[in-house]
Amino acid sequence: MSNLETVFNIAAVERDTGLSKDTLRVWERRYDFPKPGRDANGERVYPQEQVDKLRLIRRLLDLGQRPSKVIPSTSAELTTLLESYRATSAPGTPAVVEQELMQYVKLHRSGELLAALHQGLMKQGLQRFVAETIAPLNEAIGEAWVRGEIDIPEEHLYTEQVQNILRGAIGASTTSNGRPRILLTTFPDEYHILGLLMAEATLVPEGASCLSLGTRTPLADIQSAAVGGKFDIVGLSFSVAYPARHAIEGLVELRDALPTHIGIWAGGAALKDKQRRLPGIRVVTDLADTLTALREWRSVHST
Amino acid sequence: MSNLETVFNIAAVERDTGLSKDTLRVWERRYDFPKPGRDANGERVYPQEQVDKLRLIRRLLDLGQRPSKVIPSTSAELTTLLESYRATSAPGTPAVVEQELMQYVKLHRSGELLAALHQGLMKQGLQRFVAETIAPLNEAIGEAWVRGEIDIPEEHLYTEQVQNILRGAIGASTTSNGRPRILLTTFPDEYHILGLLMAEATLVPEGASCLSLGTRTPLADIQSAAVGGKFDIVGLSFSVAYPARHAIEGLVELRDALPTHIGIWAGGAALKDKQRRLPGIRVVTDLADTLTALREWRSVHST
DNA sequence: CGAACACGTTTGTCTAGGACAAAAATGATG
DNA sequence: CATCATTTTTGTCCTAGACAAACGTGTTCG
16 A cells, blocks of 8 residues: 655645745745755745745734744644634634534435535524524634544535535525626636535525636636626625735726626635725625625615 | 735635646646745745646646746747647538537536436437437547637536536435346546446446446445455446546456455456456446446346 | 044845646546 | 556745835924
């Protein structure tokens, strides 16, 4: 049996952590971490543990820490630090159901997971199910991922099951003539689709007609699809891992490329507190705010 | 609206064209194009026309052209070349329904597309719908893409709608205790999911219990998921675009990493005629063959 | 006491050319 | 014709220096 000792090249680490190749190299130069090995060709080879630590660091940077502070710490210290954030922020979200679902993910109980999700959907209805079950669960999964408690296949399994549930429910309640007409997609280097599906699941029951292009649409194509399809709004989703700077640059460029009568809504953790750098763009802070944005649009466009 | 002379920095060009910064710089060195200006800080500044030409080039590369051939040409010549692709490969004579669906894709009639797909599903049942409608349509879409008749957003739109339909239908007929237990996924650099969904839609009605991990699962994770989840079979899907050599290497490595009692099924256009280089792996030629493989497994494992 | 400004530090991205392996094209051989 | 070996093409990685934007800190002023 061959050894599948997991190592990563620099491109893979960029994908997994959201830290650019340039950043990874300059950190190595300045802070002496990460310290990858080299293969026969002199190219960097990152072991699993260093990638894990980089993910922890990335998470702390998103929380406002600075590289020089966190990079020298050990993984254990970083985990403690992350948990201290967790303690301060989470006000009353006990969620027994959430813990149960999380267990199914960790134990690969896909059957039970699907059944429990289905049950939640039936009980709460699509919108509440998404807002009260899926969204918090997403966050819990993200945190567990950073803490190394869950793995890629577990995250894949989770994403697949949620997609199965949400796409089924969206398909059942879809309308094609409602207003506004909303085009949903992501930028080319964003792979995460759950944000889009959650937005669609929130908007469709309100009578908006949503069209999702899935992930990874080039900017020029977003523009031509929006104009050609006579959409009122373009909705973009950014996961935590998406570099805020990229998001802002891309959004500004898109705003410039679209006629002013087409609105842009941008949502996701990467854009928290970035509204002031995004004139002409509606930053959607969470799913409830998505509904607020919808009401705003309708009150402005009612004649 | 945008100011008269819109210019782009290298990061923006990477976003807009999908060509990496490294590639842009090395082309400039080797082919003397693109030839961006420089700002006060000595950094590249790309004018609109060069970005437009880069997009044309990108498109031609996707169609199989090589950089050294196309980069020296003018934009006008490239446009002509692109149009020649449309003219050359005459489309065969696809079925009437198929043509109708294709029209919906081209015209962005997502509502009608979804309705027609739904109707097809109701009329034919899941298995026949997949084999007789979706599979040929997939091929027609692929050909139209090569001919330049459809674009990235149209392909995305198609993929999304088919996913909505198939996931809904699979969810409705899923069983969790059937045999064999099949794990479905793709290798890390394969993004296309429709092959997996079609396989799942074919197998689930036969009473197999399928678990899809979605796309892009690292080899080591496929291995641990297959062993940990006590699966009987691992199913991999490869789209036309997937390099056959990579597929073969990966499959051989996976075969080596899995215990012999776990079967490997590999399907997709990339593996046509490669069976003899893949000992211990069942190459599945099409959807009908998938059912044959299932029957084979059951007759061998019936006690 | 808080806002506004100036200053030093931190940090990410850009630059140049060199190098090399994977992929494609080409030629040779069964 | 198909398979194998060789050459050319092409994308990605390398090093190490530079600099502007973001950030933190200290100072001054209303």
